Amino acid sequence: MSEPAQQRGRPSAPAPLAEPMCPSALGRPPLDPDGPAQHCAQQFRAASTAAERVMAMDRLTAQDLMSLWPDDLGWPMDIGALAVLDGARLLDADGHFRLEMAREAIAQHLPRAPRLRQVLYVPRPGLGGPLWVDAPSFELDEHVHVAALPAPAGEAQLLAAVEQLCSRRLDRSRPLWQIWFLPGLPQRRVGMYIKLHHTVADGRAGVATLGALLDLEPDAPLPPAPTWTPAPLPSNRELLQDSLERRLRAARSALRTLARPRATAARVRRAWQPAMVGILDQRAPRTSLNRRIGAHRRLAVVRTRLDLAKQIAHAHGGKVNDALLSAVAGGLRELLLSRGEPVEGVVLKAFVPVSLHHEDVGRERGNQDAMLIAPLPIGEPDAGRRLRLIARETAELKGITHSPGVNALPIGWLQRTAWRLAPHQRYMNVSITNVPGPPKPLFMAGAPLLEVVPIVPISANLTLGVGALSYAGLFTVIAVADRDACPDVEVFAHGVRASLQELLAASIPAGRSPGTPASAAHDKATVMTRPEEDGHSLRPG
Numbered sequence: 001m002s003e004p005a006q007q008r009g010r011p012s013a014p015a016p017l018a019e020p021m022c023p024s025a026l027g028r029p030p031l032d033p034d035g036p037a038q039h040c041a042q043q044f045r046a047a048s049t050a051a052e053r054v055m056a057m058d059r060l061t062a063q064d065l066m067s068l069w070p071d072d073l074g075w076p077m078d079i080g081a082l083a084v085l086d087g088a089r090l091l092d093a094d095g096h097f098r099l100e101m102a103r104e105a106i107a108q109h110l111p112r113a114p115r116l117r118q119v120l121y122v123p124r125p126g127l128g129g130p131l132w133v134d135a136p137s138f139e140l141d142e143h144v145h146v147a148a149l150p151a152p153a154g155e156a157q158l159l160a161a162v163e164q165l166c167s168r169r170l171d172r173s174r175p176l177w178q179i180w181f182l183p184g185l186p187q188r189r190v191g192m193y194i195k196l197h198h199t200v201a202d203g204r205a206g207v208a209t210l211g212a213l214l215d216l217e218p219d220a221p222l223p224p225a226p227t228w229t230p231a232p233l234p235s236n237r238e239l240l241q242d243s244l245e246r247r248l249r250a251a252r253s254a255l256r257t258l259a260r261p262r263a264t265a266a267r268v269r270r271a272w273q274p275a276m277v278g279i280l281d282q283r284a285p286r287t288s289l290n291r292r293i294g295a296h297r298r299l300a301v302v303r304t305r306l307d308l309a310k311q312i313a314h315a316h317g318g319k320v321n322d323a324l325l326s327a328v329a330g331g332l333r334e335l336l337l338s339r340g341e342p343v344e345g346v347v348l349k350a351f352v353p354v355s356l357h358h359e360d361v362g363r364e365r366g367n368q369d370a371m372l373i374a375p376l377p378i379g380e381p382d383a384g385r386r387l388r389l390i391a392r393e394t395a396e397l398k399g400i401t402h403s404p405g406v407n408a409l410p411i412g413w414l415q416r417t418a419w420r421l422a423p424h425q426r427y428m429n430v431s432i433t434n435v436p437g438p439p440k441p442l443f444m445a446g447a448p449l450l451e452v453v454p455i456v457p458i459s460a461n462l463t464l465g466v467g468a469l470s471y472a473g474l475f476t477v478i479a480v481a482d483r484d485a486c487p488d489v490e491v492f493a494h495g496v497r498a499s500l501q502e503l504l505a506a507s508i509p510a511g512r513s514p515g516t517p518a519s520a521a522h523d524k525a526t527v528m529t530r531p532e533e534d535g536h537s538l539r540p541g
Contacts, residue, residue, distance in 0.1 A: 002156055007024060044360055057234060057242045058132040060120075060199060065130065065412060066258070068120075068200035069419045072129060073297050073461040076169055079206050080195030081469070082162055082453040087183060087190035087448045097146045097183040097190065105445035108222045112212035115200055116143075116175055117228065127236060128243030129412065134230035135175055149184030149191070158182060158191050159299045163483075166297045166455065170197055192444065207469075214442040214449070282428040284349040288339055289332070290461045292423040293482035300493035301453055302327075302477040304500055309475045312500070315507035316384055319389030321434050323503060324468050324477065325350065325394070326387035328432055329376040330499025331479075332464075335492040336378065348376040351428040351462075372397055373428060383502040422460035430464050431456070437471040453478050464492065 060068070067077045090098055110116055118132040147165075161182055170176045170252040176199065182191030194210060201209050215222075234242075263367060286291070306320075328350070333343050352372045369418050375393050380386040433456050442449045453476050455466035463485040467478045482491035 012144045014230075057238075058118075059128065059242075059246075060130045060132070061513060062415075064199045066415050069131070069416050070457075070459045071169065073419060073459075075293065075457070076166070076295060077198040077457045077459065078166070078170065078195045078455075079201065079457060080193060080455040081167075081200050081206075081210055082158075083192040083194075083444075083449045084185070084451050085190045085444055085447045085449055087185075087188045087193055087447060090181075090190050090444075091183060091188055095151070095183070095188070097148070097181055099144070099146050099181070101446050102181060103140050103144050106144055106213055107227045109213045110140075110228075111225060113209055115209070116177055116196075117230070119175055120172055120199065121233070123236075123239050126240040126243070128246065131234075132232055136230060136233070138175070138228065138230070142174060144179045146179075146181045146183065149182050151184040152186045153184045154186075158185065159301070161191070162193050162455070163297050163299055165193055165195070167295050170195070173347055176200055189450070190447070192449075193455075195455065197462070207435055210452075211442065213445075214444055216440065216442065218443045218446045218448065220443070232504045262269070265269050281463060282349075284429045285346050286344075286426075287336060287341055287348070287429060288472060289336075289348075289429045289463055289486075290426075291463050291482075291485045292461050293458060293463055293485055293516070296483035297458075298483050298487065298489050300479040300481075300489045302479070302496045302500070303451075304475050304477075304504075306470045306473050306475040308504055309470075312503045312507045313391075316387040316391065318394075320470075321352075322387055322391040322394055324354075324434055324466075325374055325376060325390045325432060326383055326503065327477075327499040328430070328466050329378050329380075329386055329390070330383055330428065330502075331476075331492040331495035332376060333378040333381070334495030334498070335488065338488065338491045343378050345379045348378055348429040349427065350374045350376050351431040353433055374432070376430075383499045384506045387503060417459070425460060428462065430466065431458065431462055432466045432468075433441075434468040435470075437469045439470075439472065441472045451476060456480050458482065466491065 070077045087097075090102065092098060100358055115132065117138045119135045120130055121133045122130045147161065149161060161294065165178075165180055170178065176197035178195055180193045182193065185191060194213075196206065196209065200206075200536055218295070258541070304309060309320045313320045316323070316326075318326075332348060336343050336346075350373070352374045354372050372394070375390065377386055377389050380389065435454060437452060449471075451474055452469060452471040454467035454469040456465045458465040458480055461484045465480045467480065469476055479489050479493050479496070481487075481492075486492075
């Protein structure tokens with residue numbers, strides 16, 4: 001095994017096994033095709049195939065596994081997206097959804113996303129950790145469904161349907177994803193809710209998986225989907241061999257580490273501080289945001305344009321993510337004030353995943369995140385000053401935070417213990433995820449996606465999670481709250497909208513008149529009206 005392969009934690013490819021030399025190549029007459037020489041060749045070919053299968057085993061990483069255990073505690077760890085499509089091609093003359101056409105389009109794209117035809121397999125003890133294997137059988141109609149909304153359904157009805165679908169657990173005996181088409185929206189639009197388990201992908205990889213099922217053009221030519229044949233399940237012998245090889249590599253790595261105690265101690269010190277930044281230095285304030293949650297959710301959406309978010313960020317010396325954090329802090333300030341809780345001088349702590357993906361865009365897989373604990377100074381009433389404080393702090397944190405920290409505890413029982421203790425944690429008050437999405441429109445079966453709203457999971461005692469996604473010039477923020485512990489999530493969403501309005505107003509250069517194009521864009525594209533106010537508002541005009 002080469003040293004670089006060991007450092008990557010992956011086995012180097014085995015040398016190909018040579019077959020016995022053919023007798024005719026030695027100047028001898030060929031032997032009986034059923035004779036011992038041919039049988040020996042078959043054995044060599046079988047051994048080579050088995051070795052390749054062992055090398056190809058796709059075990060879950062520590063970060064993947066960290067997303068598996070919360071399901072057993074009642075916190076579904078599903079990520080997803082809610083899209084609104086132009087349904088002109090997807091609905092027949094009577095308004096019925098063309099389900100088979102949609103399924104056919106998805107089937108043609110499945111070869112781009114092989115994980116969507118794999119299941120999570122947990123071997124018996126002693127044979128190693130969970131791994132992805134091809135599903136013995138795959139039926140697309142078990143994953144792609146339609147649920148018509150009572151027409152004409154507004155955003156409130158659409159979000160209520162998604163809230164119900166969020167609470168349904170994925171069946172671990174099948175590939176861990178589902179798509180629901182939700183017709184019944186005004187103007188022949190169709191909702192599309194896709195969810196997949198967090199073990200399959202994080203935010204960046206989830207966007208790549210969604211993109212694999214979509215097209216960049218409305219009539220993109222696609223070859224017919226090839227016949228899919230699942231690979232056989234690894235045998236117990238192959239699983240044991242793979243497990244032993246991984247343990248042997250881990251033992252060798254540990255021995256090399258122990259052989260250099262000073263270098264190892266220095267490396268641990270360098271890694272420990274970034275991993276624990278914001279966790280061990282100060283506990284999160286006690287607020288009503290931290291309560292043990294259940295399995296049911298409430299959703300609220302805030303919309304603006306990506307160019308306006310950039311305008312806000314640049315005007316205050318920050319980045320789009322800093323503008324998001326400041327707006328979220330404003331929403332949390334309004335939420336806690338409405339609950340009669342003190343906010344003066346309070347600095348909340350937000351868990352912010354930082355992507356460590358280095359794959360080409362669209363090829364991201366699995367979970368590769370560092371953790372950053374960002375301060376949210378909700379005691380600061382001025383949104384612009386709040387943004388500048390956050391920008392300065394996060395710039396320093398990003399310079400030292402490159403570790404997955406507790407997200408990558410290497411041992412299963414340690415992970416499970418950590419999750420059982422998580423409802424009592426005092427290190428964070430809220431989670432905030434910002435994922436860059438496709439800059440250009442995408443199409444499903446020729447139908448354009450008008451907007452895409454991210455759906456993020458919450459767990460433990462975080463009653464509120466925030467997700468943001470840029471798509472085709474839009475910037476959409478979702479608040480995902482526990483239905484019982486945070487029923488007033490719309491108060492938070494209102495505060496986010498108000499903060500964005502304040503920040504945007506402050507970012508307009510002095511002297512620009514209200515009638516200029518920039519001001520008109522400000523009036524038009526800040527945030528949508530509340531669903532209860534117009535009943536049908538689904539996206540900015």
